[in-house]
Amino acid sequence: MVMLAVCGNEAALGVGCVLLAVPLQEGTRRPFLYDCSTVERKPSDYKKEDGICEVQGSDRILTAAFSASGNYFALADDNKRLILFCTKPSWKCLSIRTLARRCSSLKITNSEDRILVADKSGDVYSFSIVEVQKNGELELGHLSMLLDVAVSPDDKYIITSDRDEKIRVSLLGAPHNIISFCLGHREFVSRILVLPTAGNLLLSSSGDSxxxxxxxxxxxxxxxxxxTGCSPSTGDILEKKLAVSRIISCSPRNFVAVLCDSLPVIYMFRFDVxxxxxxxxxxxSLEHRGLDIAFDASLGLWVLQEDRDKIITxxxxxxxxxxxVCEDEGLRKISTIFQKHLAHLQEHLGGESFYNDLYKNTFDDMATYLSKKRERQDQLKQRKRKHIGENKQSKILQTERTSSCL
Structure with missing residues (x-):
């Protein structure tokens, strides 16, 4: 799993089990390196889940996010750990807490008082930022795997999307109170984003392209x-189902960037207010498959790509x-730092698509039904013809017996 997050002038890159935070501008701050594999594991973290023995995770970072101000950063790994950092004046780990299930997405509220964690069993838990050692509290649940979670700009609503094509809008203060469902996608809803310049509008993406x-x-x-109508006219893209792996927006100019899973393209939009x-x-069009994207404070679009020699552009x-942009001092600096610290983790840049397994198998039940119906009709006709033939034969024999008696 590879992820890129940027807030203001701070960039955080997660490759495998390693988090690397780098300032985008010149300053006195040094890069911050954190290795999840060095964190002490509790037996209860991975021993059992729902009474079933669970294979120990590999400490891979599954998802991560900055808070709105950039003061906090949270990540979750595949050993069911939620790790919270403060970033100012320098990076520091505040807490390590255990999750009930492996996380699929997380979001820090705009008031920066809670971390909302969505997991693969369909539940959302909230973890306090003020009380950094407090256990998580269950907020809401779906009957399907959750893929993303978002909150409205005023923290009034919590919005969740799942594998069963549903987007649910609930009150954050009382999540059992469902305000609405946004229904229309025909495949799993991979990403959701509340547009910052239009707080009542939500952008969603799906495996239905x-x-x-x-x-x-x-x-x-x-x-x-x-x-598919925005894609280059190449067969290898047009024939694929497009699953969006990241949606990001930039407030000052209302730019929206969309990255699709396993494709070397980024779709750029502008939101007209x-x-x-x-x-x-x-x-x-990218030279290599895009892995993640992020905007910085100066309208720069950073692209993490599957290239061992040029990981970021x-x-x-x-x-x-x-x-x-090729001639950029900040880009050269960050590329050098990434290559220096992450050279031994290059094998994590590849990997199979997570979204391929989310598509549901379809069956042509109607064709099977019609075929069996025709078979039943043919059998019924054959029985009727046989019955009619037997009746005719019986009448003929009866007539012959009557004639012989006379």
Whole structure:
């Protein structure tokens, strides 16, 4: 698992079990390196789950996120640990807490008082930031695997998406109170994002190759964008189902960037506030498969890609287009640091797609039903013909016996 998170001028890269935080601008702060494999494990962390013996995890980082101000950073690994850091004035680990299940997504509330953790069994737990050793509390549950969690800008609503095509909007203060469902996707809902410049609009993505814009308080769809129409006209992309692995936005210019799983392209949109519509502006073709993307404070688009020699690239909006920046001091510095600290973790840059296993198998039940129906009808006709033939034969024999008696 490889992830990239940027908040302000701080970048955090997770590769395998290692977290590396680097300042994007020149300063006195040094890179911060944290290895999850060095954390002491409790037997209860991995011994059993629902009474079934569980294989010990490999300490891989599954998901991570900055808080809105960048003061906090949280990550979860596959040994069911939630690790909280403060980032200012310097990086420091505040707590290590145990999760009930392996995490699929996490989000820090905008008030920065809680961490919301969505897991693969469909539950959301909240963990206090104020009381850093307090255990998590169950907030809500789905009947299907949760894939993403988001909150509204005012922390009034918690929004969750799952494998069963559902987006649920609930009150964060009383999660049992469901406000609406956003229904319309035909495959799992992989990512959700509340647009920061339009607090009542939610952007969602799915394995059905679409982006959808919602008035989430009403559960009403206002726009559907088919990503296959934005793709380069190459057969290997057009024939695939597109599953979005990351949606990010940049508030000052209302840019939205979309990265699809296992594809070397980034779809760039601009959100028009007046019409409340997404407008596709550019499709960026990458040299290698994109792994993650993030905006920085100066409108730079950082791209983590599957390239062992050039793990990270930078794009900037120049003359109306996003262009690859080669001569950039910050990029050279960060690339050097990444290569120095993460050279031994290059094998984690590849790997199979997580989303391939989320597609549900479909069966043509109607064709089977019609085939069996025709077989039953043919058998019924054969029995009727046989019955009619037997009746005719019986009448003939009866007539012959009557004639012989006369």
């Amino acid at each position: 679409t982006l959808r814009l919602w008035k989430y308080e009403e559960g009403r769809e206002v726009q559907c964008c088919d990503l 007046t019409s409340e519509q997404l407008i596709h502006t550019q499709t960026i 930078l794009y900037r909006f120049v003359e109306g287009h996003w262009q690859n």
